[in-house]
């Protein structure tokens with residue numbers, strides 16, 4: 282797994298600017314996709330044999346992978362509920378993934394029935410499945426096809442939906458996508474999104490990582506297929522991604538340990554060498 286050392290936010294250059302990638306990934310049923318492999322690991326049905334084969338290899342290398350991903354989704358539900366409880370009524374889900382139950386809009390509406398959500402993804406299959414939500418008549422959900430590296434285009438498109446007003450606080454979700462970015466790019470993305478929206482906005486961030494040789498074995502299996510590159514970020518890298526933002530208690534921890542807004546961790550660190558690290562941060566006034 283590739284590792285990195287981040288630089289300070291003030292000197293960041295977005296890595297993707299040096300190797301600009303096209304807005305959407307091409308649909309190729311003969312190659313795995315990030316979204317479909319993840320869907321299979323979560324127990325979904327929107328995946329192909331090639332995705333299941335890769336997922337099976339990942340599960341062999343790291344048997345707790347499915348449990349770890351379910352814990353990540355459970356954290357996301359707690360984080361969305363908590364931010365909605367802080368008065369946030371608009372959400373931008375960056376790298377949304379295939380629909381899974383409950384989706385971000387369903388979770389947010391448990392606390393704020395009027396919550397609006399813009400789902401962003403660069404996978405055409407994801408866009409097509411998410412679009413069914415809009416086709417089914419949910420007027421407070423929008424789907425934005427695009428590459429999250431292109432922050433300006435993504436935010437402009439989200440605003441054009443009429444559901445997102447970045448002059449008011451918004452919650453941006455970067456869940457399980459930053460391990461597909463090198464460290465400087467991940468830090469720059471968080472910084473760019475956070476500085477483009479109103480003070481009082483929130484960013485929810487999670488990413489997968491591993492200790493020791495597991496990192497190389499897991500990412501090596503994934504990266505060999507050539508459809509994505511996985512990076513291993515440390516907790517210190519994470520703190521740098523959130524530099525300049527107010528980190529919500531309990532801070533950076535494993536997803537399964539966090540009850541947003543509470544200092545005490547829910548459980549001691551689980552004894553496994555693969556984790557999803559998570560945090561919520563607030564854009565200062």
Ligand SMILES: C[S@@+](CC[C@H](N)C(=O)[O-])C[C@H]1O[C@@H](n2cnc3c(N)ncnc32)[C@H](O)[C@@H]1O
Nearest residue numbers: 315316319376377378402403404428429456457
């Ligand atoms: C592992 S899934 C995570 C889904 C969801 N955020 C969650 O945590 O449950 C990552 C998603 O990010 C999308 N993605 C990856 N790179 C992206 C990019 N550069 N721009 C937009 N979406 C991206 C993938 O297509 C996939 O749907």
